[in-house]
Amino acid sequence: MTTTTTRAHFAAASDAATGSETGPATPPEHRTGPFDGMAAAAILDTLPQLSTWPSPLTKRSRAKAARWRRGASRILDWLATYPGDGWQQRWLAAGADVSTEWIDTVTNGFGRIEPTRREVTTEGLSALLLKRVLSPSYEFLQNYRSSGLHRYAKQEFGAELFEQVARAGHVRGMVASQLSAAENCLVKISFHTGHHPVDLTAEDLLAYHAWGKDIAGGVPAGLYAAWDLLRDVGVLAERLPLHRTLARGPLSPAAMVDRHNVQCRPVRDLLVRYLNERRPSLDYSSLASLASQLVGAFWADIERHHPVIDTIHLPAEVAEAWKHRVKVISREGKQPVPRENWPSVMATVRSFHLDIAEWALEDPSWAAWAVPSPVRRSDTGGFTKVKKKTQAKMHQRVRERLPRLPDLVEATEQHHADQQRLLACAQATPIGTSFTQTGRQYRRISREEHRARRLLHYRPTMVLTEDVSTGEHFDVTRDEDDAFWAWAIIETLRHTGVRLEELLELTHLALVSYRLPDTDEIVPLLQIVPSKGNEERLLLVGPELASVLATIITRLRGDNDGTVPLVARYDPHELVTGPALPHLFQRRIGWRRTVMSTNMVYQLLNDTLARAALTNQTGQPLRYTPHDFRRVFATEAVTGGLPAHIAAWLLGHASITTTETYLAVFQEDLIRSYRAFLDKRRGVRLAEEYREPTDEEWREFQQHFHARKLELGDCARPYRTPCQHEHSCLRCPMLRVSPRQRGRLIEIIHNLTDRIAEARINGWLGEVQGLQTSLTKAQEKLASLDRSIARGRSAGGPGNLGMPIITG
Template sequence: MTAATVLKEPAAGPVAHTTVAPLPGLGTARPVGAGWPMTRLSRDEAWGLLIGAPFGPADAGRVKGYQAGVGLMLDWLASQPGTSWQERWLSSGAGSDGRRWRHLPTAWLAGRAGSGSLHDWFFRALSTAIGADLFRPSLDWLVTASFRRGALPNIMAQCRDSAGFERLRSLCSAEPDVAPAAATRTAYRAALILAAKGGTIGDITTGDVLELLDIEAREHGTAVGATHMFYRVLHAMGVFGDQAPKSLRELRTSGQRTCDQMIDRYGLVCRPVRDLLVDYLRERQPALDYTSLESLAHYLGGLFWADLERHHPGIDSLNLPVEVAEAWKQRLRTVSRMSKGADGRTVETRAPRINYRECLTPVRAFYLDLAHWAVEDPARWGPWVALCPVGSEEINRKKDKRHRKSRMDARTRERLPVLPVLTRTVAERRAQAAALLDAARPTPAGKSFTAAGQTLIRIVPRRSAAAKVWVEDPAGGRRRDLGREEEHAFWAYAAVEVLRHTGIRVEELTELSHHSLVQYRLPTTGEIVPLLQIAPSKTDAERLLVVSPELAEVLSSIISRVRSERGAIPLVAAYDDRERLWSPPLPLLFQRRVGFEPRSINAGAIRDLLGAALIHTGLVDPTTGQSLRFTPHDFRRLFITEAILGGLPPHIAQVIAGHRDINTTMGYKAVYPDEAIQSHLAFLRRRRALRPTEEYRVPTDEEWQEFLGHFERRKVSIGTCGRAFASACIHEHACVRCALLWPDPAQRTRLVEIRDNLVARIAEAEREGWLGEVEGLRVSLAGAQDKLVQLDRQTRPTAATHLGLPNRPATR
């Protein structure tokens, strides 16, 4: 048996690994194994293997030092307990810590005479023994250890799998965007897996890749780089088979949860109720899509029963006491929100839950379904039938719908006038970012350039990717990635323009592909009309939209951007985070290149781009004082509102929007009914026609000054006179008697003096017999007392009166 044939023997078959979850239909991480032919070699056989080709140095002047290092390395391992080289390596303790392992062999070398000059040869021989498969260190050790890393891929390529490494390198060099450092990292990762697991590149499993990448992320605290390319190259080589996902993101993405997993994530203590909820979800599953099923599990498992168990430990019955049910509903009315205070600390606050009644509806349906199913299958569902804690009147959502409609209309009316500001800002930002990037690319490092009104300095960081364009702002010293800024500016512009010209949903936006552009020839004129085909989403019905010239320009710029050098749009798979499914590869329009692979732009990224674009507009929300916030669905409401305002019939707007019910479309428009507005305007015109024309003449300067002076002349010592303009005083300026006097709270002391003086004058008049003045003085006194009562009513603190709560009947 030759050395080459021994080294190319595959490792043991794949078995489950303890740290990597097995994937259905895919290989899992392989164990190191207890024994293989190379680790069972004797010392003489190992010596002959390591000093021979291809392990020994080709330079004759280095052979003596290398052979001495091999002898010392084998002697060190042979001094450890064990019957195989793998057992001796594990017994040495050096494989337990990759960062601090050298002190063990160094201490052993220090005790041997003449070994000081052979220190470097010893560690080179150790790395060669790893490549020769004498022993297999763990991946943790290989990722963190400090040894001759450059030799390991070369050794693996020479003696383990020359064809595999040659094909791996050729695939990396075939892509122009792949930097040499990324190709070297890919080959080094493959060598690490072969060193730890044995075999060839064809034996690597998806579990091996996940295990290595997880260890790298754990040890280094961040991604080392080229992780996705490493998986993609191995997949292109056919290492993982046809059933493996085509990208690392698909491999790492969790699929749809089962009904058990949906409920178990809430950690319910009562096992019977947990099993009941799982059975209930399975019974409802055929009639629901995955998103609705997961929402139902959240309502029943999270918001209902998990909350009851937290506040009532030991609860095990659906028959809830009245006070328990009321307390649960009271807690459900609010939701916890985290916000930062003025001092920067995070503060937890409670806010009203907007969808409170929507949370009650699934609970009521759960109780009623159990009662209904118990009639058909009493043995299974009958023991769980209980009085429903949610009454029918509590799930009436008419009032909530009216409030929601009011909130959405107000939101649309606030954003419709500022839409031109947003569109203009994103277009200018895109043009400025493109101008800066174009000016920075030909600028040498360390030189300054001026574009779009900004002067920047081109810099090239030491560890920057070749495709990135870094600059430094001399004003603030901040470093900027112009390529990233230009990419974000473009896709923010594209999202705003497509959303406002089509009114499509955000999930429909992310699913637009090159296949969505179709043509239709009018049968009457033969004119070709470009159409945009919207894939089925929420209503499971596709629809067609006419492509306007403005929309055609935007779509053309998107297609030109995402096209590859070959002229075709790359095929990418998109992940539906609601359904937890990957779509088949499609030429999606909203895609961008991340690292070395194209990826779809998801709905979350679209929202982030819109948020960043709104910050640059400077628009402020008048209610919160913070930056105005646009959601993708706001553009849908704005589109429908503008369409109906422009004269588009509502039933046509319904078809364009993809609504099943026209009432939904009418609920989206935030305008008053046109007929009501026109009738009101006609009424105003008729009323104006009946009034004298001289009332509409322009007042003279004297009349205008007289009008303004009226407001100054009606001020008195104890308040302000509220009589109308050009009207006479009916009380002959006895202001204290007049109901039109608005008393000033600051003049209350004067009013008290007037009241006391009137009391004294009435007493004097009665004493002197001036009865003619008594009646008039009493009228003034009543007026002064009335004014004091008015002031006291204005300044009196109002205390809340607790009316109590009505007693709820025990039964419904």
């Protein structure tokens, strides 16, 4: 089902549930049961046809059947005192559809009827509902809590279907409470719609969702699970889960403009036409940003302060007043705040007028709107100043965060290791028994003891503990899962430099490998799906990144019978849901698997930073964003010797100028030299850039991987790039130390330590400084190597990436 169709169904279901703008919707035909016009006595005679009707074989069953009949008779007699052409109309006239207070009225007696027990009334009501004599509203079903009615309904509607639903729930990992809520949800929808559960449609469930959001103030309990279970058993043919089906889809340019309530119709049509003209060259998020600036920050503000203006040819005083207002953001009831991107708004308005003037030269229909721009060239001069301030701020962020990155990595790994040990100890401890871990005493508790009313990560293997000294409760399963994914996010971001959206779009299919024909060596590659600029690229996967990805894949496979689960991802920028793919950054929340959202990534990062308690030189807490890791990656790569144009390609930048803004520490002469190199290459080899490689060039490419073999491991420098460190490999960030050379690396560290001591004795201070730099780099490589070895041991050995192999 496409997004458009789903939204149409949702709108139709909402109209049916809440009524249109012109008045209440006409009740659908199925709200009147097949016995609506039948006499009371005839209805009572048909009740024994129910499959749940008590058997007449025993005295107790016959007495129960008599109570059911008596209760149903009393309810029908009470309804008969109200006007209406049928039982449903009398049910509505009596107000029985909106509350349950009438049950006490019937129980206590009305008119000449003697009082009876409440149980008799409720059993009679169950019989009438099961027989479809009455169609209750969702309000009544929410207020009327009867476990017996739901139990009888499951049997009456078909035990086989609910058995299939139960099996599907167990496969998904639902606990008993989740499965029960989903089954009760199906029963309520069937009672309300008059449809058998096997005949329920997506519109029925969407209408129940609309009622819950509009009337009850929230999504009905169990509805998401009911939707998924009906998909699993084949009742619903929907491709997406409910929360993805309801996700907001992309708006048209007309809808973007109409959100701002533009009053002048000609200008409104002009803005819509302009956005439609720009739409083919922009992605959705850029188009939405353009509409927000052009309509919201410009024209809507003009109309709000000058409602009589009906042309974009603004008087000078109106234009000047707007240019002063656009520099601040004013909200009702709040203090105005400076608008940081006001030069961008100015540039957008100027481009709007210049585009129309240019288009009018080719299409006369634009000529009526070709008027002078209220924004002069000098008005946009502040844009360069704002960009420089922003760039300086980014550079300062990198300078503060780059030295503390090893501390953050160490804190993240240590926390994950602690949570793994705590989970292992808790799993080995029976419920109710205490154990000690990291100097603290815990007691394993059951779900019933946990204070949280709602556990979002409910799963059959959930482990809960209590800190004996403080009484604090912990969901150890979730805490370990949070610690793992925080570690995986930080490691992947710092080793790849990808954008946040690209990180969340990574799938198992993005891992490919190239096998060298001579040595059969496998070179792993990571395919980055473009999220910006449409520049797809391949990244060489180093040993540390390979270990991280293998650990992620192993974890996903271990929880899904040896395969990476297929999950559809909702793109919050394009507002569309993609196909089901084996995404790497997915989590199991309850019974559902979902790709992480940007909010979830930020939450994991913030929790990690709060534990690490990193501060800058002034003592202020350091906050990392996903884009900070991208800037750190670029700075480390280029200052370590990677050519700037290669870094630009790795980052997916179309221009080296963009990459330069990412580099916090970069010499100007080096920038000029690389620019000169690029200009020379473009001038000399322009005609040969895209030709097919010759056999000699292909052999040279293959020999590049052989030439990277070093004493301590491998050199990861890109193809056709010279060694920037004159083969001083120990200091080079491109050196990837082999685990087999750990002993050799330790010998080098000891040797450097001895040489530093000797240099200090002899007063060779310059030698001390150079040796100390080499020693620091060697120690960093040893720590990184040890982390990689420890990670492989904790994962039970090297993981299988499952990459497709490209042979030579």
